[in-house]
Amino acid sequence: MNRKRGSMSTMHFTSDTHFAHRLMARERGHALGTRSPREVSEEQVDAHDEEIVARWNRHVQPEDIVWHLGDLALVAPRRLTGIVPRLNGRIRLVLGNHDRANPMAGEKSISALRETLDLGIEWAGTMAVAKIPPTKELARRNGSVSHRVMLSHFPYAADHTDEPRAAQWRLRDEGNVLLHGHLHSETATDPSRPRQVHVGWDTWRRPVAAHEIAQIIELDLLVS
Numbered sequence: 001m002n003r004k005r006g007s008m009s010t011m012h013f014t015s016d017t018h019f020a021h022r023l024m025a026r027e028r029g030h031a032l033g034t035r036s037p038r039e040v041s042e043e044q045v046d047a048h049d050e051e052i053v054a055r056w057n058r059h060v061q062p063e064d065i066v067w068h069l070g071d072l073a074l075v076a077p078r079r080l081t082g083i084v085p086r087l088n089g090r091i092r093l094v095l096g097n098h099d100r101a102n103p104m105a106g107e108k109s110i111s112a113l114r115e116t117l118d119l120g121i122e123w124a125g126t127m128a129v130a131k132i133p134p135t136k137e138l139a140r141r142n143g144s145v146s147h148r149v150m151l152s153h154f155p156y157a158a159d160h161t162d163e164p165r166a167a168q169w170r171l172r173d174e175g176n177v178l179l180h181g182h183l184h185s186e187t188a189t190d191p192s193r194p195r196q197v198h199v200g201w202d203t204w205r206r207p208v209a210a211h212e213i214a215q216i217i218e219l220d221l222l223v224s
Contacts, residue, residue: 008063009061009063009064009065009090010060010061010064010065010209010210011064011065011066011067011130011132011209011210012059012060012064012065012066012067012089012207012208012209012210013066013067013069013151013179013199013207013208013210013213014056014066014067014068014069014181014199014200014201014204014206014207014208015068015069015070015071015094015096015153015180015181015182015199015200015201016069016070016071016096016181016182016184016200016201016202017052017068017071017072017073017201018071018072018073018074018098018201019049019052019072019073019074019075019080019083019084020045020049020073020074020075020079020080020083021045021048021073021074021075022037022038022040022045023037023040024048025040025044025045025047025048025049026040026044028048028202030044030045030047030048030051031044049083052201053083053086053087055205055206056087056088056089056206056207057086057087057088058206059206059207059209060087060088060089060207061088061089062088062089063089063090064088064089064090065089065090065092066087066088066089066090066091066092066207067092067094067128067130067151067179068091068092068093068094069094069096069151069152069153069179069180069181069199069200070093070094070095070096070097070098070099070152070153070154070181070182071096071097071098071099071153071181071182072084072093072096072099072116073098073099074098076100076112076115077100077101077112077115077116077118077119078115080119081119084119084120084121085119085120089207090122091120091121091122092121092122092123092124092128093116093121093123093124093125094124094125094126094127094128094151094152094153095124095125095126095153096153096154096181096182097153097154097165097166097169097182099112099116100112100115100116101113101115101116101124102126103126104166104169126152126153126169127150127151127152127171128150128151129148129149129150129151130148130149130151130179131146131147131148131149132146132147132149132210132213132214132217133146133147133210133211133214134146134147134214134218135211135214135215135218137218138214138218147177147213147214147217148176148177149176149177149178149179149197149213149217150171150176150177150178150179151178151179151180152170152171152178152179152180153169153180153181153182154166154169154170154171154180154182155170155178155180155182155183155193155196155198156170156171156172156173156178156180156193156195156196157170157173157193158183158190158193159182159183160182160183160184160185173195175195176195177195177196177197177217178195178196178197179197179199179213180196180197180198180199181198181199181200182200183198183200184200184202185198185200185202185203186202186203187203188203188204188208188216189216197213197216197217199213
């Protein structure tokens with residue numbers, strides 16, 4: 001795919017696409033009637049993956065920037081050559097616990113990182129920082145100062161298991177807004193977890209645009 005670099009690009013965020021993952025294909029309704037991931041067929045997994053590709057490309061233009069906050073897939077990167085190059089946008093990957101290129105995988109992550117970048121992903125790492133423009137309303141009141149947000153696969157706290165995992169890989173809460181994935185929750189924010197916004201596929205079913213994140217930050221997190 002030709003990834004054009006344009007001046008009118010939009011920034012998007014997503015996570016937890018879990019390409020080629022039988023369990024997620026089942027959880028997301030592509031294998032109704034199956035009792036376990038083992039019963040999920042390759043055709044059903046393909047349907048799951050193709051729906052993500054279609055939804056992604058419906059919302060992302062080739063020149064846009066997409067921050068993918070981890071768990072791109074459960075399989076080795078070389079098995080994604082028929083999927084990732086078809087995704088619109090300049091993809092930057094903040095590695096999750098299921099990504100083979102994550103350093104938590106040890107020495108095997110070195111070759112996996114090369115394979116990941118060979119897919120056309122322009123950057124990969126374990127955390128990042130991004131700046132999101134304010135909404136027009138806030139810009140009129142306070143000027144055009146951008147929102148500085150931390151990017152990680154993991155939230156500051158909480159997990160979708162009983163106990164939070166990978167504590168040594170989580171960012172420390174120092175008062176910054178954090179965009180994250182990992183939880184597979186249906187909601188973007190939780191009053192019990194301030195300054196955290198979930199951008200995962202199970203919340204949005206598409207990459208979420210920066211202006212939508214700005215609205216959440218300014219409304220739910222009471223930026224003044």
